[in-house]
Amino acid sequence: MTWGWRKILALRDLVRPFLWKSIGNGANTNVWSDTWCNVCPLRSHISPRAIANAGFNLQSSVAEMIDSSGNWKWPVAWYDLFPVLINLQVPVLHDTQDRLVWINSEGNSCYFSSWEVWNNIRYREHVVSWLHMVWFKQCIPRHSFHLWMVIRNKLKTQDRMSVWEAGSATNLNLMCCPLCYHDRDSRNHLFFECSYAKEIWLSIRDMANMGNVNGRWEDIMLWMDQHSTRQPVNVVSRLVVAAASYFVWQERNSRLFNRNQRSATALSQEIVNTVRLRLLSFKFKQGAVNRNFLQKWNIPSNNLDIDPG
Known part of the structure; x- marks a missing residue:
């Protein structure tokens, strides 16, 4: 890989918090790794071992983790082990595709542009008098x-x-x-x-x-x-x-x-x-x-x- 491409890839961790999945049918969003709610990615709270021991797949989608009654499929014991799940609402699924959206530093979805990316990831200091x-x-x-x-x-x-x-x-x-x-x-x-x-x-x-x-x-x-x-x-x-x-x-x-x-x-x-x-x-x-x-x-x-x- 070229030096420039490696530098671009190195920005992934910096940019990832601003890239969210907007849930439609939930079929194309990884429930563990993608950012689709405020506590995501869930893998930062729940280890891969805990996911596998509960019988789930690391590639599971959001839709696959919701049962027919509209509740989460994970064990009730997880709410004690992983308190971040207590207030995690079950998304309402729609008959539309999941979309990748840009969420700015104020938490609002906005049109993606290079200016918007730079404005969100740049280093900021207090406004100077001069x-x-x-x-x-x-x-x-x-x-x-x-x-x-x-x-x-x-x-x-x-x-x-x-x-x-x-x-x-x-x-x-x-x-x-x-x-x-x-x-x-x-x-x-x-x-x-x-x-x-x-x-x-x-x-x-x-x-x-x-x-x-x-x-x-x-x-x-x-x-x-x-x-x-x-x-x-x-x-x-x-x-x-x-x-x-x-x-x-x-x-x-x-x-x-x-x-x-x-x-x-x-x-x-x-x-x-x-x-x-x-x-x-x-x-x-x-x-x-x-x-x-x-x-x-x-x-x-x-x-x-x-x-x-």
């Missing part, structure tokens, strides 16, 4: 993905690499920020306490209506947390912060690996141009605030029409 700072429908996806990594402090910055002991001790000791050549780079240093990055931030923050926000990452995130609404002015602040972090990191890597350098002024202009191109695809409601906003970004007035939110 969700709408990063992911919103007007975002530039590659910038948002990068900002997500920045917020989670998952970039391979020098301070993290030194903890991993990646490279020789000599190289680790010689590490310094490739933007300002002072101290090791880190998440907070690069965004935007480094003298180079700070110059960029000071030149673009007014374009994001964040003129009173300094270059400390904690202060930027605090401001974003308080202002990350869907209004156009705050959409642009999210775009600017994401673009700034993206291009500063890109410049850092370019200097580190390619020895190519751009001035802070040139990089600031590229950030502004990139965000402006994204804003050109928006439509805004009529109003003095939006007109001033469009003038600041040199966007034609014919974009005044519909709120992008």
Whole structure:
């Protein structure tokens, strides 16, 4: 078997609790192994030896375990041995075929789709406060993905690499920020306490209506947390912060690996141009605030029409 197919098969135990048999005539549902009720599979409570000692077959269907009076065929003593059977109702059989259905995490039968599977089996955490700072429908996806990594402090910055002991001790000791050549780079240093990055931030923050926000990452995130609404002015602040972090990191890597350098002024202009191109695809409601906003970004007035939110 191929590696990919083995990985798919390994997911069976993860997916199986969501795959239920909807009982029709009960002939195609294994009473012991299939999931057709809340306590299934019954084999997790009743051992194969107990099933065989009672004279039953491991391949028995639900229909075969119901007598003509509509009661279960298993011994009365089983209710003492296996208490899960006490409240197990006998299903009402119909003249229809048993069906395989998908039961979501809320216990409801729903239409099967790959999205439904992923939504039920994925690992979940509590919703974070910065969700709408990063992911919103007007975002530039590659910038948002990068900002997500920045917020989670998952970039391979020098301070993290030194903890991993990646490279020789000599190289680790010689590490310094490739933007300002002072101290090791880190998440907070690069965004935007480094003298180079700070110059960029000071030149673009007014374009994001964040003129009173300094270059400390904690202060930027605090401001974003308080202002990350869907209004156009705050959409642009999210775009600017994401673009700034993206291009500063890109410049850092370019200097580190390619020895190519751009001035802070040139990089600031590229950030502004990139965000402006994204804003050109928006439509805004009529109003003095939006007109001033469009003038600041040199966007034609014919974009005044519909709120992008």
